[in-house]
Amino acid sequence: MPIMQGADLHGMQSGGLLSAHRSPWRLTALIAVSLLVVCAGGMVQLGAGSYDMSWRQAWEALVDPHLWEHPSRILRLLVGEGMADRLGCERCDTLPTSTLIVWTVRMPRVLVAILVGINLAYSGSILQAVTRNEMADPYLLGVSSGSGLAIAVVFMFLPGLGVHLPLLAMVGGLTAFAVVYAIAWSRGTSPVRLVLAGVIVGAIARSVETAMHYLAQDSSALRDATAWTSGSLIGARWEHVLMVLPWTSVSVIVALCGARYLDILLLGDATAKSLGMSIERVRFLLAATAVLSAASAVAAAGMIGFVGLIVPHMVRGLVGSPHRGLLLGCLVAGPALLIGADAASRLILNPLQLPVGLVTGAIGGAFFLILMRRKRDFGRL
Amino acid sequence: MIQKRLHANRVLGGVDLTVRYRPERPPVLDGQTIDVPIGRVTMLIGPNGSGKSTLLKTLSRQIAAERGVVILDGRDIATLSAREVALSLGILFQENQAPHDLTVEELVCHGRYPHRRLFDPLTAEDRFAVEQALTLCGAGPLRDRPISQISSGQKQLAWIAMLLAQSPHYLFLDEPTTYLDLPHQFDVMNLVRHLNRELGCTIVITMHDLNLAARFGDHIVALHQGRIVAAGAPEEVLTTATLRTVFDIESRLFRDEQTGSLHCVPINRIPAAGGRPR
């Protein structure tokens, strides 16, 4: 066929990670810098605290051969005493104090920061594509309302259920998402309907929550609830790591496999459908993944704001909107931002610790201020 | 891959189609039957709001008919999956959106979507279809340009290239020439002719330019207020009487010696009072 001879087939060789023209060095640089921040912030977190250690001591505790040569001791730290006794793990009594502190208190906090950072960044990226709205964040579809309400109910009325708070917060968030989807559904959904339904559920839930705070007799319960809702990594333990990890894995796998679907969603519902996408099914699965990811992050660390909004923004600005690059960038940039903010939250008012949510809020505000002043076409996806 | 199409078993048509966007409003299409001639270029003409886009969307399963069936290659289109439809039918909408930094090449690659499964990378065959589509549309030199930074004419060609990468047998184009200057209009229409004559695609186009419709269409369907008023060869449909009913215009028609195709000179609008009610 004559027309084929003219075809320029140079493109056939390209087929790397990103399409030919998007230079991969930006993504590489982003990954390198983020990893650096994660390591530096992580070391700060391992060394800092009421039991003061130098970085060297912290490092030695991290690689302590007393642990690494006895894997069953590591297992004991991971699964907790009760389970460890049943499994017959070696005891950890003989370990040096610094090792114990690093391994039971400080390392889980760093790991939770990494996982929650990934979860929020992925949740934000997915929801920004699903709603075709650059301002979408992980809490858009009811997660914050549902979790917030669940938390308030537990603190005010059911303090006995406090130990199950993470689980209840997660269930609350997922329930609210289901309500949002049901409200938005009428022979199919659309991005606008979803966002509006999220606003409706959010408004009602917030009123109820505020009313409960208002009526609350016990002001300490109020304080606890506020600490939760502002988001904090203080008190993160191995159980939190183990709780978030499965959801992080699920959302990373689903999102990376679904990168092409997310790209197609950005072309609009009609085009996506004309290309053969079962749009409602894809949209629901992706939204549900994002919400699971956000709800599990809330369960582990409360409602840390702005990470899920600014990380996808920053990464998109650097590597562009195609989701393969965007999601790979978010995989390291999310943890970097959260660990950086957490290290800052510890250092700013040392020895006092701020909830990390306050720091990310301030970073988020500053970020958008700069972006708005610098970019005229800001706000278009 | 875009190849010469075989026409055996190809059928596309709608029987007794009634479409309504809102239950309380009268139907936008009211019991219409249409047969799309295979291997031909069909032009849908009609005034704004006459239901051209609605008819295209119904025939491509974008919207479901309240009554009636659409038959695609011998099967009721409502029983096919979105992917099955996409493998044989592609549609370009009147308005399109894309992230502003998406490049032309990335857009065209998205056209391969229905051919790929969950984990499939872009195969050599996919790349080949993309390159061929870019070349056919003359969009090769634009491949690395962001879609938001090219002209409307170039944008239209990029979107058509995406459609070609999808490599469907049926191509629906909703007003592909509307915002284009004359040279770009001819680029698009010559491409349409090439796709039809050389590759055997069946093409349906909505269009406001009657002269282009007459010159490049083998078959013309005239719509007026959700009804198909006339359908047939250009000389059967483009008559002063039909144009009066469909567009409310007085016109003169003649055959151009050189191109051999019909031309329409609109003279004036028929005053509303003397026209039809509603």
Ligand SMILES: Nc1ncnc2c1ncn2[C@@H]1O[C@H](COP(=O)(O)OP(=O)(O)OP(=O)(O)O)[C@@H](O)[C@H]1O
């Ligand atoms: N999404 C919609 N919701 C409600 N009514 C609609 C919708 N789309 C079209 N209509 C109505 O259906 C009728 C036919 O519209 P359609 O878009 O099919 O016309 P058209 O012939 O393509 O017009 P144009 O030349 O302006 O593109 C119009 O009266 C329009 O108001």
Ligand SMILES: [Mg+2]
């Ligand atoms: Mg139209």
